[in-house]
Amino acid sequence: xxxxxxxxxxxxxxxxxxxxxxxxxxxxxxxxxxxxxxxxxxxxxxxxxxxxxxxxxxxxxxxxxxxxxxxxxxxxxxxxxxxxxxxxxxxxxxxxxxxxxxxxxxxxxxxxxxxxxxxxxxxxxxxxxxxxxxxxxxxxxxxxxxxxxxxxxxxxxxxxxxxxxxxxxxxxxxxxxxxxxxxxxxxxxxxxxxxxxxxxxxxxxxxxxxxxxxxxxxxxxxxxx
Amino acid sequence: xxxxxxxxxxxxxxxxxxxxxxxxxxxxxxxxxxxxxxxxxxxxxxxxxxxxxxxxxxxxxxxxxxxxxxxxxxxxxxxxxxxxxxxxxxxxxxxxxxxxxxxxxxxxxxxxxxxxxxxxxxxxxxxxxxxxxxxxxxxxxxxxxxxxxxxxxxxxxxxxxxxxxxxxxxxxxxxxxxxxxxxxxxxxxxxxxxxxxxxxxxxxxxxxxxxxxxxxxxxxxxxxxxxxxxxxxxxxxxxxxxxxxxxxxxxxxxxxxxxxxxx
Numbered sequence: 018x019x020x021x022x023x024x025x026x027x028x029x030x031x032x033x034x035x036x037x038x039x040x041x042x043x044x045x046x047x048x049x050x051x052x053x054x055x056x057x058x059x060x061x062x063x064x065x066x067x068x069x070x071x072x073x074x075x076x077x078x079x080x081x082x083x084x085x086x087x088x089x090x091x092x093x094x095x096x097x098x099x100x101x102x103x104x105x106x107x108x109x110x111x112x113x114x115x116x117x118x119x120x121x122x123x124x125x126x127x128x129x130x131x132x133x134x135x136x137x138x139x140x141x142x143x144x145x146x147x148x149x150x151x152x153x154x155x156x157x158x159x160x161x162x163x164x165x166x167x168x169x170x171x172x173x174x175x176x177x178x179x180x181x182x183x184x185x186x187x188x189x190x191x192x193x194x195x196x197x198x199x200x201x202x203x204x205x206x207x208x209x210x211x212x213x214x215x216x217x218x219x220x221x222x223x224x225x226x227x228x229x230x231x232x233x234x235x236x237x238x239x240x241x242x
Numbered sequence: 243x244x245x246x247x248x249x250x251x252x253x254x255x256x257x258x259x260x261x262x263x264x265x266x267x268x269x270x271x272x273x274x275x276x277x278x279x280x281x282x283x284x285x286x287x288x289x290x291x292x293x294x295x296x297x298x299x300x301x302x303x304x305x306x307x308x309x310x311x312x313x314x315x316x317x318x319x320x321x322x323x324x325x326x327x328x329x330x331x332x333x334x335x336x337x338x339x340x341x342x343x344x345x346x347x348x349x350x351x352x353x354x355x356x357x358x359x360x361x362x363x364x365x366x367x368x369x370x371x372x373x374x375x376x377x378x379x380x381x382x383x384x385x386x387x388x389x390x391x392x393x394x395x396x397x398x399x400x401x402x403x404x405x406x407x408x409x410x411x412x413x414x415x416x417x418x419x420x421x422x423x424x425x426x427x428x429x430x431x432x433x434x435x436x437x438x439x440x441x442x443x444x445x446x447x448x449x450x451x452x453x454x455x456x457x458x459x460x461x462x463x464x465x466x467x468x469x470x471x472x473x474x475x476x477x478x479x480x481x482x483x484x485x486x487x488x489x490x491x492x493x494x495x496x497x498x499x500x501x502x503x504x505x
Contacts, residue, residue: 168428171408171424175412176411181407184403184407185405187400188398234345
């Protein structure tokens with residue numbers, strides 16, 4: 018239980034940072050809202066908008082996550098705070114899980130208004146329950162946050178990190194975008210063939226793999242880097 | 243077990259004599275202490291044998307092998323495409339193993355091998371993707387299709403190109419070694435998806451071939467080409483590793499004493 022308390026302490030620190038500088042979160046919200054608008058104009062016509070609603074949500078989240086992940090480590094590196102964090106007498110696994118959890122929460126905080134906005138602008142059908150949609154959004158955000166945190170930790174140590182982050186991050190999360198978009202579409206449009214389970218299972222496996230494996234890699238990176 | 247007829251053997255007597263002659267000349271040169279340029283290092287023997295096998299294998303693929311039943315002459319690109327696919331997978335698997343090995347042991351040689359294997363893998367992967375697209379045009383009618391196998395292969399290539407990009411942007415050797423290995427292990431997830439993509443999703447691409455699913459006269463040609471590319475791969479990998487080692491030594495060497503400029 019001590020481990021859990023420590024993880025929550027890291028989460029609290031991260032969220033406090035967001036709370037004290039709300040311009041970061043508002044920046045993300047404006048970014049994703051503008052993207053939703055732009056994407057609508059890039060489509061052949063308004064009649065396809067209901068069909069691409071799920072894609073708009075996840076594209077917005079992936080692009081917003083590259084910004085939030087970059088921020089979450091840039092502050093640490095710029096102020097030399099990462100060393101202080103690593104010198105903390107706790108395993109770096111705790112720091113990874115705390116940071117990843119905080120990143121997932123930030124993403125969810127973006128995801129909820131973004132989904133609402135997509136509902137207003139894109140008029141998707143809604144056949145499934147809100148709970149199902151919430152489950153898919155949560156699993157998807159967690160699947161973006163864990164590898165994203167690790168990749169951000171890697172990228173911020175290199176020159177030109179903001180350009181490097183997407184190069185490493187996008188190929189890695191192709192399965193997440195695929196599974197989350199398909200699952201969201203099935204929740205929105207109805208699921209007569211009962212396919213949503215397979216996509217949610219894929220998200221779950223991805224989550225499990227990355228939330229366990231990436232912490233080990235993270236400890237190697239920050240301890241020696 | 244039925245032995246294949248003599249004509250179908252990878253080394254017909256004429257070729258065997260040629261290869262043996264090269265090897266004997268090479269060995270004599272080594273014994274005399276005069277290494278020829280093509281055998282300056284031990285791995286060059288792999289390159290030489292690989293080249294002989296590749297010439298032989300490609301000749302067999304283009305001339306001796308029977309026409310493919312469905313695809314006709316076009317099917318002969320198989321003898322480049324399939325071995326390069328196998329070797330791409332071998333290269334990226336080795337990259338991952340070297341990376342895990344480095345993170346466990348911290349040996350610098352393994353770090354240099356991660357870089358070498360990833361780079362050779364990317365080169366082979368580009369061959370794989372290009373031959374695949376050329377193959378797809380006459381057989382499927384398009385160069386590119388949004389098919390799980392094609393997409394996951396492209397994603398895998400991008401992942402490893404990303405790792406190489408990351409490596410080129412880092413200057414501190416220890417940091418570079420750690421981050422490259424971590425990145426390579428992450429990129430391996432995309433390789434696993436690529437390998438199983440034909441089983442997990444319904445794909446235009448066929449399942450992995452095995453000797454049971456390939457006509458016997460083609461199995462032999464495929465095998466020769468696969469071994470040819472395996473030898474050439476070993477040669478390239480070791481050459482690249484030597485280059486990486488030389489570059490690392492250059493970076494770590496103390497600066498040359500510069501001529502003092504009198505004030």
